[in-house]
Amino acid sequence: xxxxxxxxxxxxxxxxxxxxxxxxxxxxxxxxxxxxxxxxxxxxxxxxxxxxxxxxxxxxxxxxxxxxxxxxxxxxxxxxxxxxxxxxxxxxxxxxxxxxxxxxxxxxxxxxxxxxxxxxxxxxxxxxxxxxxxxxxxxxxxxxxxxxxxxxxxxxxxxxxxxxxxxxxxxxxxxxxxxxxxxxxxxxxxxxxxxxxxxxxxxxxxxxxxxxxxxxxxxxxxxxxxxxxxxxxxxxxxxxxxxxxxxxxxxxxxxxxxxxxxxxxxxxxxxxxxxxxxxxxxxxxxxxxxxxxxxxxxxxxxxxxxxxxxxxxxxxxxxxxxxxxxxxxxxxxxx
Numbered sequence: 460x461x462x463x464x465x466x467x468x469x470x471x472x473x474x475x476x477x478x479x480x481x482x483x484x485x486x487x488x489x490x491x492x493x494x495x496x497x498x499x500x501x502x503x504x505x506x507x508x509x510x511x512x513x514x515x516x517x518x519x520x521x522x523x524x525x526x527x528x529x530x531x532x533x534x535x536x537x538x539x540x541x542x543x544x545x546x547x548x549x550x551x552x553x554x555x556x557x558x559x560x561x562x563x564x565x566x567x568x569x570x571x572x573x574x575x576x577x578x579x580x581x582x583x584x585x586x587x588x589x590x591x592x593x594x595x596x597x598x599x600x601x602x603x604x605x606x607x608x609x610x611x612x613x614x615x616x617x618x619x620x621x622x623x624x625x626x627x628x629x630x631x632x633x634x635x636x637x638x639x640x641x642x643x644x645x646x647x648x649x650x651x652x653x654x655x656x657x658x659x660x661x662x663x664x665x666x667x668x669x670x671x672x673x674x675x676x677x678x679x680x681x682x683x684x685x686x687x688x689x690x691x692x693x694x695x696x697x698x699x700x701x702x703x704x705x706x707x708x709x710x711x712x713x714x715x716x717x718x719x720x721x722x723x724x725x726x727x728x729x730x731x732x733x734x735x736x737x738x739x740x741x742x743x744x745x746x747x748x749x750x751x752x753x754x755x756x757x758x759x760x761x762x763x764x765x766x767x768x769x770x771x772x773x774x775x776x777x778x779x780x781x782x783x784x785x786x787x788x789x790x791x792x793x794x
Contacts, residue, residue, distance in 0.1 A: 476520070484523060505572075531656030552582035626726060642674025648670055649666040668765075682709055698743075
């Protein structure tokens, strides 16, 4: 089977997951939009700009699928799915202000329209709404999982900020950052969806492991796409990580592999962020020629396989197969 057919098969499998979860995701979306309401008109306007932009909704989908995989009933998991989307959206609003990003989900970043202060404060509103929904779910354990995730995400963001433009950032520290700022919410989304439905500790832990590995696979694939993808796929400008001086895995590996011959170049474009229009092209060439891009893609694939392996304790029903397909799709998004 060629690559194009493999990607098409994975897309059809993900479409199957969306079909399985369609009613639940529609209910969660209704809840999301209801909880965007506020007498302060700026809040729903700014939040809807991002939430209504058609993001993948992967994290709440993981919550729904985890709940269904353990035969969940009731509406607690729907409230957690909405809470997860609010947490994710809040972090995006905050990140775009910190990073000075120009695009998000293919639209002009909210802070460029309403200002950085408004974006940060609406992000805070969404965090507050998320915690209201967690409480309403009726599960103190699920509340603890998502509250802890919110703290870990913030720690990951701060750690990344303290190591910004650091040419000495190593792979282990970078993966620690990614696990905290990105993968933790995937892990919490899956674990909380199981816990709120009364799943056993073993099953809940397996779904947490799935979510953590899935999140790592997603982020490393995004890292690779920043150097090999398009704005249409990314929902942001290709090369944004490079222009912001972010040391992501392809860059870290390329710096290590190109050695002293390119030290001056990396110090200029990343350490000092002294870039011209040709520097991204040169950086991309070095990342490709050093094998750093392929190594990043290989690492993402390894995490996808680990995510699928974590589901081995569950019967091979439609929900498990669909979650496995989601892990495959995470690393096969086209450039």
